[in-house]
Every structure is written in structure tokens, then in C-alpha cells.
Amino acid sequence: MSSPARPAPSPVVLLVYPVILLLGSLFSVISPTARGTRSSSSEPAAPIAPSLAADLHISESPANYFARKDNIFNLYFVKIGWLWLTVAFASLVLFQPAYNLSSASQTQREVRFRRSLQAFLRWCLATTVWYLMTQWFFGPAIIDRSFMITGGKCAQALNQVAEVGLQSPSVQLETMFTAATCKAAGGAWRGGHDISGHVFMLVLATALLTFEAVGAGAVAASPSAARESEGRERKASDPNASSTGDVAADSGVGRTWSMRLVWGVVILGWWMLFMTAIWFHTWLEKWSGLAVALSTVYVIYILPRKLPAWKDIVGIPGV
């Protein structure tokens, strides 16, 4: 039997994302530093080009540490952001009582096993969308494909190929079909609509962790979970049950630190989203990244509340 529905975050919490983007974009327009950086471009100031940061060589003369592409948080947090999300997500499933199979009754085990499977399924769904959008979609990722479909190309690299007169330029050009290969070849990825991968990934990862953490946290705070931990404490005070006591103590530490890890990733993710909103991309590119991420969140976390058949498959965190 599954537990009764618990308070889950209202979809209204998702408003935090447009608010962050709005504040960041407004700051980028109002702040003399941000405007000064942008106006130093040889490109027209408006509309801000998709490859603005690349064109401005921001990392070479940063107006602000967070405007540098090589800032430590970008390199070791956002650029491997899905790994951070995965570790934080896994820590919830491993250490939160909502999922913990040890010292649980048979019925609790069944509920928790189902919850764990559904949590894994939600992670798989989100990972598949992330992967198709940013890494691979039967070749270049969807973000790269949409950029090219809207007229974007690898500008300088194309010129170089033409100037040097390479024997088979078409072969060269085929390798310029992603932003990464284009930039690696010294080209400029410009001309089309470049959905912000950072906005997409940061919104999806932080929203997902928020929904999961609130769901798991609600179970830990519910009366039935409290009764369980009381039971564990009684066993722990029993000298014949010392090993059970160790498990209870371990899970207490794990539970606390998994939540700290999750909220640490979420808060840093929100901060980096704010930085992206200030220093990178056009308004439209930020909003399109946001729209794709929120649509994914809607399907995985909001739709199951309205569609029982879908809820039976993907579940609701903590239910």
C-alpha cells in the first residue's frame, strides 16, 4: 500500500526560474559593468549575438570573475553538471528513509522498492532529455541541430576552409556540426538561434533535485517515518542490538549529508543560472532554454498529479 499523498512543491515554485532569468537579464541591461563589457564587442550591441561570450573573448578580459567561461564553478560544476545531479540524486535514494530498505518491514520494503524504481525511472527520463538536447541526437544534439536549422553556422571555420582551399572541404564541414567541434576548430558558432544549454541544464537539474528532495524530506518528517525511527532508537538502546544501532546512526548522518549535498547543488545551480542570465546569451535564447527545461519538469513531476495512469508509472517523489 502506498502512503497517502504528501505535500509536494506547488508548481508555483517553478516561478523562481523566470524570476532569476528576468533579474539577471535586467541586471545585464542596467549594470554599467555588464553593459560596458558587451559594448566592447565589435558586434552590434543589440540584438546580442548568440556567441556573444565567444566573440567578446570574455575569458581573456573579464569584467567580472563569473563572466569568464573558465571560472572554476563553470569548469568543475556546470560543465559536469549532470554528474553532480546524478551523485546528489543517488545520495537521496541511498540515504533517505523514503527509500532505505534496511530495518524496514516487508510492507515498507515493497513501498520503498517501488519508490526507488520510480525515482530511477524519473532520472532516466530526465537524463534522456538532457542527453538528446545537449549531447547526441542521432548525430549532433538537438540544441546544435536547432541552431543550424535556424540559419546558424560555424562562421570563421567556413572562411578558413574556403581560404586555405582544402581538397575536400565538405569532409571538414561535416565535422563542424556541433558547437564544440566548431569552437575547437577556432570557428565562431553564429547566425542562428542558440538555445542556452546552460539555462536548460541548470533549470532541469535544480528543479528535479528540488522536487525529489522535498518529496523525500516529507517522508522523513511524516509521523509514520518518525515511528520507524523511534523503533530504531529502541533497538539501538538494546545492548543485544548494537549492529542495528550502527545502521540507524549511519543513516542519520547519510540522511543529513545527502540533503546538504542536494541543497548545495541546487543553490549553486541557481547562482550559476543567475550568472548565465547576466553574462551570456540573448533574452530569447535564455527563455527557450527555460521553456524546454520546464516542459520536461512538467511531464515528469506535474503531469503525474493529474494523470493517474502516468502517476502509476513514474510516481511522485515520496509517495
Ligand SMILES: CCCCCCCCCCCCCCCC(=O)SCCNC(=O)CCNC(=O)[C@H](O)C(C)(C)COP(=O)(O)O
Ligand atoms: C532514442 C534513444 C536515446 C537514448 C538516450 C539514452 C541516454 C542515456 C545516456 C546515458 C548517460 C549517462 C549519464 C550519466 C551521468 C553523467 O555523469 S554524464 C558525465 C558528466 N557530464 C556532464 O555532466 C556534462 C554536462 N554538461 C553539459 O550538458 C553541457 O556542457 C552544457 C552545460 C549543457 C553546456 O554545453 P556547452 O556546449 O558547453 O554550451
Ligand SMILES: Nc1ncnc2c1ncn2[C@@H]1O[C@H](COP(=O)(O)O)[C@@H](OP(=O)(O)O)[C@H]1O
Ligand atoms: N554561468 C556561466 N559561467 C561561465 N560560462 C558560461 C556560463 N553560462 C554560459 N557560459 C558559456 O557560454 C557559452 C554558451 O553556453 P550555453 O550555450 O551552454 O548556455 C559556453 O561557452 P563554451 O561552449 O565556449 O564553453 C559556456 O561555457
